[in-house]
Amino acid sequence: MQDHKISFTGTEDYIASKELQNSVNVAVALGRPLLIKGEPGTGKTMLAQSIADGLGKKLLIWNIKSTTKAKDGLYIYDTVQRLYDSQFGDHDVSDIRHYIKMGRLGEAFLASVQVVLLIDEIDKADLEFPNDLLWELDVMNFNIPETGETVHARHRPIVVITSNAEKELPDAFLRRCIFHYIAFPDAAMMSDIIAVHYPDLEQKLLDEALAAFYWLRGIGSLQKKPSTSELLDWVQALTVGGISPEQIGEELPFLGVLLKKDHDFTTVLQRLHNEGAQAKPASRFPHLR
Amino acid sequence: MFINFFYLLKAYGVPVTITEWMMLTEALALGMAHSSLTGFYHLGRAVLVKSETHYDRYDLAFYSYFQGIETPVELTEKVLQWLEKALPPRYISPEERQKFQEWDLDELRRQLEQRLKEQDGEHHGGSNWIGTGGTSPFGHSGYHPAGIRIGGEAVNQSAVQVAAQRNFRGFRTDTTIGVRQFEVALRKLRQLSSKEEGPREELDLDETVQETGNKGGLLQLVWTRGRKNMVKVALVMDSGGSMDPYMRICSQLFTAMNRSSHFKDLRFFFFHNCIYQHLYQEPSCSLSSAIRTDDFLRMLSPDYKLIVLGDASMAPSELTMPGGSIDWSYSNDEPGIAWLQRIKNHFDHAVWLNPIPAHFWARVTGNYTIAKIRSIFPMYELTVEGLEGAIKKLKVRQ
Secondary structure (H helix, E strand, O other): OHHHOOOOOOEOOEOOOHHHHHHHHHHHHHOOOEEEEEOOOOOHHHHHHHHHHHHOOEEEEEEOOOOOOHHHHHEEEOHHHHHHHHHHOOOOOOOHHHHEEEOHHHHHHHOOOOEEEEEEOHHHOOOOHHHHHHHHHHHOEEEEOOOOEEEEOOOOOEEEEEEOOOOOOOHHHHHOOEEEEEOOOOHHHHHHHHHHHOOOOOHHHHHHHHHHHHHHHHOOOOOOOOOHHHHHHHHHHHHHOOOOHHHHHHHOOOHHHHOOOHHHHHHHHHHHHHHOOOOOHHHHOHHHO | OOHHHHHHHHHOOOOOOHHHHHHHHHHHHOOOOOOOHHHHHHHHHHHHOOOHHHHHHHHHHHHHHHOOOOOOHHHHHHHHHHHOOOOOOOOOOHHHHHHHOOOOHHHHHHHHHHHHHHOOOOOEOOOOOOEEOOOOOEEEOOOOOOOEEOOOOOOOOOHHHHHHHOOOHHHOOOOOOOHHHHHHHHOOOOOEOOOOOOOEEEEOHHHHHHHHHHOOOOOOOOEEEOOOEOOEEEEEEEOOHHHHHHHHHHHHHHHHHHHOOOOOEEEEEEEEOEOOOEEEOOOOOOHHHEEEHHHHHHHOOOOOEEEEEOOOOOOHHHHHOOOOOOOOOOOOOOOHHHHHHHHHHHOOEEEEEEOOOHHHOOOOOOHHHHHHHHOOOOEEEOOHHHHHHHHHHHHOOO
């Protein structure tokens, strides 16, 4: 049985830590949903895409909003359409099946091959939402009372669930998941990530940018810490702007790309001013070299 | 032998359940731990721990359970040479596994040493000698639920070392606090309205279909009431001098409460050290903002959830004696404790949050009054965890 084991090792454009790969493989092997948490910008949503690419499967995305109900993911019975049709009598309204549309989970169940299903930002929905999905994710089937049909999963989809911890998830739901917390990447991993996006980046520029970035993140009083995606934008801005590596630590050019709040802006500029030019971020973090 | 690890995790405050433990057993049977302690560390964490706030506890439990397991270096090197040629991993059925469950660590170590003495060369497969791919408890790539891994796949750090680093210390809910975490905790404080009250403003599809059918196809819209959070909260805060050290954390809770838009009603009141016949609507506790405590009780119906925030530390006389108030100019005819009892009795749900960490309650100077007040109010420390406990208390029917 070991021979059939599929194993996820990350993809070219997505660097996954060894631990994360492990968690993905455990979840796939056990057929359990994989719950992913982590700081914004650590690539939670991207992971599902990467799993799909890495394992050569199709990805279905179910975006959760505050109004999403668990039933929406299974199927939608379009009563209003049926009502309208009945008023004009130009459609056959006697067959309810015409008005049943599959939701994302339903689609994943009915797919002819195994798919990866991403339930994105599950914590946005109502508190009871995850509990309402327990049965369907456990036994992989659901019933449509309107037609009396039961939909069985042809292939158990690989379910990836992301959460931003806006709401606590119910214990019963958590018990059935494999959990992984994506820690914020350290400098070494971050340079790998940047290398994936900008392979031709000058080493010196990368070092300086990283040093400045982690120096910024180290400032405790920031309201919103810059994340990976902002760093990537910043690196691009630095290259396009033709900034020399020496300038980065001294001036922090294009700071607006990294910081999004007025308060943070003033804090950082003040810090920079106080600590003076003699202490460039890079030299404050010699261990990053 | 691993079952003790389960109980140890529980003892360290990781909420593990049988479901998860069975899942772990299943994963082990599939060889997901790669027969290494590091593999087991990550597998166990993925399966058993469901919140980054518990990672640190898992690390601690793991460290305390497995810290003795690391094999001495000289022993490892000798054995490693025998292990270089590996067999493919072997699958073990649950029945077979059962036999190995009883082994304990000391027994294992003793046997390993003994076998090292007796064995003089490489060995692969089989179930006794140190080698690869077999079911002997000693070696690698094999399977033995109670085994000691010697070498095997290259890992930079042993799992025990990783655990000992406690990388996730920062995520503990009982130490780290921020406005946002308070907000998240506060969001749990809600109770949806019944279908009995409020305006009818949502379309009731099922009823509409039914009614329209009854009218012979003529569209009849039926409206129903939406469900809303009905929770009303009153926060009563101590703004006395002994609270100064906790100003920051109290203001964080205050901000979080203020930002929580999901309450039906939210009221703030203040007091100085202890509650007597007046409460104040401003933190300064100035006379101009005073309202009578009797009026406060009349104004707020018993279904308000009362949260008192204070260190509950004062001179015993302030709590138990008439005229005991810390303000010379203020004279109270009834002791503070009588007022506290009256307030507690008025509300269906009331809790006391104390910014002093719980393990100091019995030792700080105010321990007498803390104990007294705890006998009236259920008291929780002002941490995210304490707040969650308090919110649970506020939600249960009494």
